[in-house]
Amino acid sequence: MSRFHSTHGEAVQAREITEELQEGTLRHVDGSLAKLVYLSSCRDCNSGRYRHDGLTIRFSEPDVHEALARCHRELFAEMIVTPLAAWVGELRSYFTRTDAESLTVWKELRPYQIVVPLGTTTLAAALFESNMKIALKVLGLE
Amino acid sequence: MNEILLYGSLSLVALLLLVLFWRRGELEGSGIEPMATALPAPAVVNRVFSQEDFRYAQSLPKPVYRLFARDRQAMAMTWIRQIRYTGVLLMRRHVEAVRRSPALHFWKEARIAASFVAILLTCELFALAVVTLGPARLKLLISFLTVRVQALQLELEHPSLAAAHETV
Numbered sequence: 257m258s259r260f261h262s263t264h265g266e267a268v269q270a271r272e273i274t275e276e277l278q279e280g281t282l283r284h285v286d287g288s289l290a291k292l293v294y295l296s297s298c299r300d301c302n303s304g305r306y307r308h309d310g311l312t313i314r315f316s317e318p319d320v321h322e323a324l325a326r327c328h329r330e331l332f333a334e335m336i337v338t339p340l341a342a343w344v345g346e347l348r349s350y351f352t353r354t355d356a357e358s359l360t361v362w363k364e365l366r367p368y369q370i371v372v373p374l375g376t377t378t379l380a381a382a383l384f385e386s387n388m389k390i391a392l393k394v395l396g397l398e
Numbered sequence: 399m400n401e402i403l404l405y406g407s408l409s410l411v412a413l414l415l416l417v418l419f420w421r422r423g424e425l426e427g428s429g430i431e432p433m434a435t436a437l438p439a440p441a442v443v444n445r446v447f448s449q450e451d452f453r454y455a456q457s458l459p460k461p462v463y464r465l466f467a468r469d470r471q472a473m474a475m476t477w478i479r480q481i482r483y484t485g486v487l488l489m490r491r492h493v494e495a496v497r498r499s500p501a502l503h504f505w506k507e508a509r510i511a512a513s514f515v516a517i518l519l520t521c522e523l524f525a526l527a528v529v530t531l532g533p534a535r536l537k538l539l540i541s542f543l544t545v546r547v548q549a550l551q552l553e554l555e556h557p558s559l560a561a562a563h564e565t566v
Contacts, residue, residue: 383442390455
Protein backbone atom coordinates (compact mmCIF):
# COMPACT_ATOMS: atom_id res chain seq x y z
CA MET A 257 0.00 0.00 0.00
CA SER A 258 1.33 3.48 -0.86
CA ARG A 259 2.23 5.98 1.82
CA PHE A 260 -0.62 8.25 0.68
CA HIS A 261 -3.21 5.50 1.11
CA SER A 262 -1.81 4.57 4.50
CA THR A 263 -1.94 8.19 5.73
CA HIS A 264 -5.39 8.67 4.22
CA GLY A 265 -6.62 5.52 5.96
CA GLU A 266 -5.25 6.70 9.29
CA ALA A 267 -6.94 10.08 8.88
CA VAL A 268 -10.28 8.45 8.09
CA GLN A 269 -9.98 6.17 11.11
CA ALA A 270 -9.03 9.09 13.38
CA ARG A 271 -12.12 10.97 12.16
CA GLU A 272 -14.31 7.92 12.81
CA ILE A 273 -13.02 7.57 16.38
CA THR A 274 -13.51 11.27 17.04
CA GLU A 275 -17.07 11.15 15.67
CA GLU A 276 -17.92 8.14 17.79
CA LEU A 277 -16.41 9.80 20.84
CA GLN A 278 -18.38 12.99 20.20
CA GLU A 279 -21.67 11.26 19.41
CA GLY A 280 -21.48 8.32 21.79
CA THR A 281 -19.98 9.98 24.83
CA LEU A 282 -19.21 13.71 24.84
CA ARG A 283 -22.66 14.69 23.51
CA HIS A 284 -24.13 13.44 26.79
CA VAL A 285 -21.69 15.46 28.91
CA ASP A 286 -22.87 19.05 29.43
CA GLY A 287 -20.35 21.89 29.36
CA SER A 288 -16.70 22.26 28.35
CA LEU A 289 -15.36 21.78 31.87
CA ALA A 290 -17.31 18.56 32.39
CA LYS A 291 -16.00 17.28 29.05
CA LEU A 292 -12.43 18.13 30.07
CA VAL A 293 -12.89 16.38 33.40
CA TYR A 294 -14.27 13.35 31.60
CA LEU A 295 -11.39 13.20 29.10
CA SER A 296 -8.75 13.62 31.78
CA SER A 297 -10.40 10.80 33.74
CA CYS A 298 -9.79 8.54 30.70
CA ARG A 299 -6.06 9.22 31.05
CA ASP A 300 -3.85 7.02 33.22
CA CYS A 301 -2.00 9.34 35.59
CA ASN A 302 1.18 7.25 35.52
CA SER A 303 1.54 6.44 31.84
CA GLY A 304 -0.37 9.39 30.38
CA ARG A 305 -2.19 6.93 28.07
CA TYR A 306 -5.89 7.42 27.36
CA ARG A 307 -8.19 4.42 27.61
CA HIS A 308 -11.78 4.00 26.49
CA ASP A 309 -13.32 0.55 26.79
CA GLY A 310 -16.16 1.24 24.34
CA LEU A 311 -13.91 2.54 21.61
CA THR A 312 -11.23 -0.15 21.97
CA ILE A 313 -13.83 -2.77 20.96
CA ARG A 314 -13.75 -1.33 17.41
CA PHE A 315 -10.42 0.48 17.23
CA SER A 316 -6.85 -0.18 18.27
CA GLU A 317 -5.59 1.15 21.62
CA PRO A 318 -2.94 3.47 20.12
CA ASP A 319 -5.53 5.01 17.76
CA VAL A 320 -8.00 5.53 20.59
CA HIS A 321 -5.24 7.09 22.69
CA GLU A 322 -4.33 9.48 19.86
CA ALA A 323 -7.95 10.49 19.25
CA LEU A 324 -8.71 11.11 22.92
CA ALA A 325 -5.46 13.02 23.44
CA ARG A 326 -6.20 15.24 20.42
CA CYS A 327 -9.77 15.83 21.55
CA HIS A 328 -8.52 16.72 25.05
CA ARG A 329 -5.97 19.21 23.66
CA GLU A 330 -8.55 20.84 21.37
CA LEU A 331 -11.13 21.23 24.13
CA PHE A 332 -8.50 22.65 26.47
CA ALA A 333 -7.31 25.09 23.79
CA GLU A 334 -10.91 26.28 23.36
CA MET A 335 -11.53 26.71 27.06
CA ILE A 336 -8.26 28.43 27.87
CA VAL A 337 -9.09 31.42 25.65
CA THR A 338 -12.59 31.83 27.11
CA PRO A 339 -13.15 35.16 28.93
CA LEU A 340 -12.94 34.98 32.72
CA ALA A 341 -16.62 35.94 33.14
CA ALA A 342 -17.70 33.00 30.95
CA TRP A 343 -15.31 30.79 32.93
CA VAL A 344 -17.19 31.65 36.14
CA GLY A 345 -20.46 30.80 34.39
CA GLU A 346 -19.05 27.49 33.19
CA LEU A 347 -18.00 26.51 36.71
CA ARG A 348 -21.33 27.65 38.14
CA SER A 349 -23.23 25.39 35.75
CA TYR A 350 -20.75 22.54 36.43
CA PHE A 351 -21.31 22.71 40.19
CA THR A 352 -25.10 22.86 39.87
CA ARG A 353 -24.88 19.38 38.30
CA THR A 354 -22.53 17.88 40.91
CA ASP A 355 -22.71 17.18 44.65
CA ALA A 356 -23.32 20.08 47.03
CA GLU A 357 -19.92 19.74 48.66
CA SER A 358 -17.93 19.47 45.43
CA LEU A 359 -17.11 23.20 45.39
CA THR A 360 -15.40 22.89 48.78
CA VAL A 361 -13.59 19.75 47.67
CA TRP A 362 -12.34 21.44 44.49
CA LYS A 363 -11.03 24.39 46.49
CA GLU A 364 -9.18 22.12 48.87
CA LEU A 365 -7.91 19.29 46.67
CA ARG A 366 -7.52 21.28 43.43
CA PRO A 367 -8.39 18.29 41.20
CA TYR A 368 -8.49 20.67 38.22
CA GLN A 369 -4.70 20.46 38.04
CA ILE A 370 -4.94 17.02 36.40
CA VAL A 371 -7.34 18.36 33.78
CA VAL A 372 -4.43 19.98 31.91
CA PRO A 373 -3.36 17.91 28.86
CA LEU A 374 0.22 16.70 28.47
CA GLY A 375 2.48 19.04 26.52
CA THR A 376 0.62 22.21 27.54
CA THR A 377 2.87 25.28 27.68
CA THR A 378 3.78 26.77 31.07
CA LEU A 379 1.75 29.90 30.34
CA ALA A 380 -1.42 28.06 29.28
CA ALA A 381 -1.24 25.81 32.36
CA ALA A 382 -0.72 28.84 34.62
CA LEU A 383 -3.67 30.65 33.02
CA PHE A 384 -5.88 27.60 33.49
CA GLU A 385 -4.97 27.26 37.15
CA SER A 386 -5.36 30.97 37.84
CA ASN A 387 -8.78 31.17 36.16
CA MET A 388 -9.90 28.12 38.12
CA LYS A 389 -8.75 29.61 41.43
CA ILE A 390 -10.47 32.93 40.71
CA ALA A 391 -13.71 31.35 39.49
CA LEU A 392 -13.83 29.10 42.58
CA LYS A 393 -13.31 32.14 44.80
CA VAL A 394 -16.11 34.02 43.05
CA LEU A 395 -18.47 31.07 43.42
CA GLY A 396 -17.47 30.67 47.05
CA LEU A 397 -18.54 34.26 47.71
CA GLU A 398 -21.98 33.83 46.13
CA MET B 399 32.29 64.54 23.23
CA ASN B 400 33.36 61.58 21.11
CA GLU B 401 35.01 59.97 24.12
CA ILE B 402 31.85 60.30 26.15
CA LEU B 403 29.89 58.61 23.37
CA LEU B 404 32.48 55.86 23.08
CA TYR B 405 32.62 55.16 26.82
CA GLY B 406 28.84 55.44 27.02
CA SER B 407 28.37 52.86 24.27
CA LEU B 408 30.96 50.54 25.80
CA SER B 409 29.25 50.79 29.20
CA LEU B 410 25.89 50.04 27.60
CA VAL B 411 27.28 46.97 25.83
CA ALA B 412 28.95 45.79 29.06
CA LEU B 413 25.69 46.30 30.95
CA LEU B 414 23.75 44.34 28.35
CA LEU B 415 26.26 41.52 28.47
CA LEU B 416 25.98 41.45 32.25
CA VAL B 417 22.19 41.34 32.09
CA LEU B 418 22.38 38.61 29.45
CA PHE B 419 24.80 36.58 31.51
CA TRP B 420 22.70 36.97 34.62
CA ARG B 421 19.50 35.99 32.79
CA ARG B 422 21.25 32.99 31.27
CA GLY B 423 22.18 31.72 34.70
CA GLU B 424 18.71 32.48 36.00
CA LEU B 425 17.06 30.52 33.18
CA GLU B 426 19.44 27.61 33.31
CA GLY B 427 18.90 27.33 37.02
CA SER B 428 15.12 27.59 36.73
CA GLY B 429 14.63 24.19 35.16
CA ILE B 430 13.36 25.69 31.89
CA GLU B 431 14.51 23.16 29.31
CA PRO B 432 14.95 23.87 25.61
CA MET B 433 11.48 22.33 25.16
CA ALA B 434 10.09 25.33 27.00
CA THR B 435 11.06 27.53 24.05
CA ALA B 436 7.77 26.34 22.57
CA LEU B 437 6.03 29.68 22.87
CA PRO B 438 2.33 29.70 23.72
CA ALA B 439 -0.29 30.35 21.04
CA PRO B 440 -1.02 34.07 20.44
CA ALA B 441 -4.62 33.54 21.63
CA VAL B 442 -3.33 32.43 25.05
CA VAL B 443 -0.98 35.42 25.29
CA ASN B 444 -3.82 37.77 24.30
CA ARG B 445 -6.00 36.26 27.01
CA VAL B 446 -3.31 36.83 29.65
CA PHE B 447 -3.13 40.51 28.63
CA SER B 448 -6.90 40.79 28.08
CA GLN B 449 -8.60 44.08 28.97
CA GLU B 450 -11.97 42.30 29.00
CA ASP B 451 -10.83 40.02 31.84
CA PHE B 452 -9.24 42.98 33.60
CA ARG B 453 -12.52 44.97 33.50
CA TYR B 454 -14.46 41.95 34.75
CA ALA B 455 -11.97 41.38 37.59
CA GLN B 456 -12.33 45.03 38.62
CA SER B 457 -16.02 44.37 39.27
CA LEU B 458 -15.13 41.54 41.69
CA PRO B 459 -14.44 41.94 45.43
CA LYS B 460 -11.03 43.43 46.25
CA PRO B 461 -9.28 40.22 47.46
CA VAL B 462 -10.31 38.38 44.28
CA TYR B 463 -9.17 41.28 42.12
CA ARG B 464 -5.81 41.36 43.90
CA LEU B 465 -5.38 37.64 43.26
CA PHE B 466 -6.24 38.18 39.60
CA ALA B 467 -3.81 41.10 39.22
CA ARG B 468 -1.00 39.19 40.94
CA ASP B 469 -1.51 36.08 38.79
CA ARG B 470 -1.73 37.98 35.50
CA GLN B 471 1.40 39.95 36.33
CA ALA B 472 3.28 36.73 37.10
CA MET B 473 2.07 35.21 33.82
CA ALA B 474 3.08 38.30 31.85
CA MET B 475 6.57 38.06 33.36
CA THR B 476 6.73 34.36 32.47
CA TRP B 477 5.91 35.20 28.86
CA ILE B 478 8.56 37.92 28.73
CA ARG B 479 11.13 35.48 30.15
CA GLN B 480 10.16 32.94 27.48
CA ILE B 481 10.53 35.49 24.70
CA ARG B 482 13.91 36.57 26.05
CA TYR B 483 15.03 32.97 26.43
CA THR B 484 13.95 32.19 22.86
CA GLY B 485 16.02 35.14 21.64
CA VAL B 486 19.04 34.02 23.67
CA LEU B 487 18.70 30.43 22.44
CA LEU B 488 18.40 31.52 18.80
CA MET B 489 21.43 33.74 19.14
CA ARG B 490 23.45 31.02 20.88
CA ARG B 491 22.64 28.54 18.09
CA HIS B 492 23.46 31.16 15.49
CA VAL B 493 26.83 31.97 17.08
CA GLU B 494 27.67 28.25 17.21
CA ALA B 495 26.74 27.90 13.54
CA VAL B 496 28.60 30.95 12.21
CA ARG B 497 31.70 30.19 14.23
CA ARG B 498 32.42 27.43 11.71
CA SER B 499 31.32 29.47 8.71
CA PRO B 500 34.09 30.45 6.27
CA ALA B 501 32.17 33.40 4.80
CA LEU B 502 30.79 35.87 7.31
CA HIS B 503 28.76 38.87 6.13
CA PHE B 504 29.58 41.72 8.46
CA TRP B 505 26.40 43.76 7.86
CA LYS B 506 24.14 40.76 8.11
CA GLU B 507 25.72 39.80 11.44
CA ALA B 508 25.48 43.40 12.64
CA ARG B 509 21.78 43.48 11.72
CA ILE B 510 21.15 40.20 13.57
CA ALA B 511 23.02 41.47 16.63
CA ALA B 512 21.01 44.70 16.54
CA SER B 513 17.72 42.74 16.36
CA PHE B 514 18.83 40.63 19.29
CA VAL B 515 19.78 43.63 21.40
CA ALA B 516 16.46 45.30 20.50
CA ILE B 517 14.57 42.21 21.72
CA LEU B 518 16.50 42.15 24.99
CA LEU B 519 15.97 45.86 25.59
CA THR B 520 12.26 45.64 24.75
CA CYS B 521 11.90 42.72 27.14
CA GLU B 522 13.48 44.77 29.94
CA LEU B 523 11.24 47.76 29.18
CA PHE B 524 8.21 45.52 28.88
CA ALA B 525 8.95 43.88 32.24
CA LEU B 526 9.20 47.31 33.83
CA ALA B 527 5.93 48.39 32.20
CA VAL B 528 4.16 45.22 33.41
CA VAL B 529 5.17 46.01 36.99
CA THR B 530 4.28 49.70 36.81
CA LEU B 531 1.24 49.78 34.49
CA GLY B 532 -0.11 46.22 34.66
CA PRO B 533 -0.43 43.74 31.76
CA ALA B 534 -3.84 44.88 30.49
CA ARG B 535 -2.50 48.17 29.09
CA LEU B 536 0.31 46.65 27.07
CA LYS B 537 -1.44 44.83 24.25
CA LEU B 538 0.42 46.73 21.53
CA LEU B 539 3.77 45.68 22.90
CA ILE B 540 2.85 41.98 22.72
CA SER B 541 2.58 42.02 18.95
CA PHE B 542 5.72 44.15 18.70
CA LEU B 543 7.79 41.65 20.72
CA THR B 544 6.26 38.62 19.00
CA VAL B 545 6.98 40.10 15.57
CA ARG B 546 10.57 40.93 16.56
CA VAL B 547 11.27 37.36 17.75
CA GLN B 548 9.60 35.85 14.69
CA ALA B 549 11.67 38.14 12.45
CA LEU B 550 14.82 36.98 14.21
CA GLN B 551 13.72 33.35 13.81
CA LEU B 552 13.12 33.89 10.10
CA GLU B 553 16.43 35.65 9.69
CA LEU B 554 18.26 32.80 11.38
CA GLU B 555 16.07 30.21 9.65
CA HIS B 556 15.16 27.95 12.52
CA PRO B 557 11.95 26.28 11.31
CA SER B 558 11.69 24.16 14.47
CA LEU B 559 11.34 27.23 16.64
CA ALA B 560 9.06 28.97 14.15
CA ALA B 561 6.70 25.99 14.31
CA ALA B 562 6.79 26.09 18.10
CA HIS B 563 4.60 29.22 17.98
CA GLU B 564 1.59 27.06 17.22
CA THR B 565 1.65 25.31 20.60
CA VAL B 566 -1.14 25.96 23.13
